[in-house]
Amino acid sequence: MPEATVERLAVYLRVLTDMLAEGVPTVSSDVLAAAAGVNAAKLRKDLSHIGSSGVRGVGYDVSRLTAQVETVLGLTRSNAVALVGVGNLGHALAGYGGFAARGFGVTALFDVDPTLVGTTIAGVEVLDVAEIPRICAERGVTIGVVATPAAAAQQVCDALVGAGVQSILNFAPAVLSVPGGVEVRKVDLAVEMQILAFHVSRRHDRVASDATGKVYG
Amino acid sequence: MPEATVERLAVYLRVLTDMLAEGVPTVSSDVLAAAAGVNAAKLRKDLSHIGSSGVRGVGYDVSRLTAQVETVLGLTRSNAVALVGVGNLGHALAGYGGFAARGFGVTALFDVDPTLVGTTIAGVEVLDVAEIPRICAERGVTIGVVATPAAAAQQVCDALVGAGVQSILNFAPAVLSVPGGVEVRKVDLAVEMQILAFHVSRRHDRVASDATGKVYG
Numbered sequence: 148m149p150e151a152t153v154e155r156l157a158v159y160l161r162v163l164t165d166m167l168a169e170g171v172p173t174v175s176s177d178v179l180a181a182a183a184g185v186n187a188a189k190l191r192k193d194l195s196h197i198g199s200s201g202v203r204g205v206g207y208d209v210s211r212l213t214a215q216v217e218t219v220l221g222l223t224r225s226n227a228v229a230l231v232g233v234g235n236l237g238h239a240l241a242g243y244g245g246f247a248a249r250g251f252g253v254t255a256l257f258d259v260d261p262t263l264v265g266t267t268i269a270g271v272e273v274l275d276v277a278e279i280p281r282i283c284a285e286r287g288v289t290i291g292v293v294a295t296p297a298a299a300a301q302q303v304c305d306a307l308v309g310a311g312v313q314s315i316l317n318f319a320p321a322v323l324s325v326p327g328g329v330e331v332r333k334v335d336l337a338v339e340m341q342i343l344a345f346h347v348s349r350r351h352d353r354v355a356s357d358a359t360g361k362v363y364g
Numbered sequence: 365m366p367e368a369t370v371e372r373l374a375v376y377l378r379v380l381t382d383m384l385a386e387g388v389p390t391v392s393s394d395v396l397a398a399a400a401g402v403n404a405a406k407l408r409k410d411l412s413h414i415g416s417s418g419v420r421g422v423g424y425d426v427s428r429l430t431a432q433v434e435t436v437l438g439l440t441r442s443n444a445v446a447l448v449g450v451g452n453l454g455h456a457l458a459g460y461g462g463f464a465a466r467g468f469g470v471t472a473l474f475d476v477d478p479t480l481v482g483t484t485i486a487g488v489e490v491l492d493v494a495e496i497p498r499i500c501a502e503r504g505v506t507i508g509v510v511a512t513p514a515a516a517a518q519q520v521c522d523a524l525v526g527a528g529v530q531s532i533l534n535f536a537p538a539v540l541s542v543p544g545g546v547e548v549r550k551v552d553l554a555v556e557m558q559i560l561a562f563h564v565s566r567r568h569d570r571v572a573s574d575a576t577g578k579v580y581g
Contacts, residue, residue, distance in 0.1 A: 150559075157558035161537050165514070184539035220558050221565020228557070239456025240553075249554040251561070289564045290557065297382070313567060314560035320378050322401035330563040332556050336457075337466040339549050340445075340507065341374035341437050342367075343531035344468070346547040347506045348438020350530060 163213040175206035229255040230292040237294030242269040283310035290314045297321040380430040392423035446472040447509040454511030459486040500527035507531045514538040
């Protein structure tokens, strides 16, 4: 299945979960596509990928489609998450309700800072990073979240991979090297800001250019 | 300039800034490409886009290239950031050192919760969302960060756009509708987790299939 389809399935699931909570029984591909921000033809193709087709004039059964998408995404299997680095951002992520609500319980927290080790965040005790191998094995951790400073990220990633964790979500502003078969997803908040800044800047230039009647470029 | 080039320029800048801080005078395209996690041919093409070419056998001048990328990304112009929703995640983002360090000062904070309005996070007072139009105009806000629950996100986005903010970073699990010319970037942490879960699940199926000698598909 193409990676882009997987990403869109996750977005459909978010919309479907909301509809389910609101008691919506069926949904047309047009409505579901609009709510997910994709075009309807692409959505129908994605859903045919997972063997789901709507009923003409009725649409998709929300409850059934939700269950199908969850199965395909592997969400019927529980995922245990370990988070490393409970500084500013990591601390917030550890307590972020959005993870637990979608079935991703943070079951282990690690840090190097002795003033943080032993403290408890959202009911989970922060342990020393030296404990990564033992704890990840004991708690069956499947997903590791790296929220350390850039300089520590590779070493932490290596420890997680060494402990058998094969899916990493990386918030550190660093490129991680991993063996084949390990999946890394990256969230770089400053890069997102810089991309937005580029658009701000381009608009200013356009306005300036319109105002003077000159064309730059 | 293609959006993908803009994204890579932001990544090159992160690497260049680190090199500059470490006093590295010049860098080859191979080394810079490896540190940024792209191939060297693509990097050379990206940099030629912005009119920068290395010197054969010497590479790129780190300080000069950093300044060029910053100029292209519009980072020489200051960006004022307004953040709406200072709950769990928003509170962390408001204090996230990574934004300020890259020149994105959070200059305004908003929430609807009367118990949060009037409090101060990282030196910035939380104001009522009703103040968005006045404050964004006064403080010259160019980038808005939406960190509200999904149900409130569109209304907050409309208020920001109405106040002249044309670049939005959306952390809420909702698709935002915006007028043409407004740029929205989206960070959905639960979606990232679900994509990783899919890979975890696929690996389990593969292992199970190997063990039984059956091929599913």
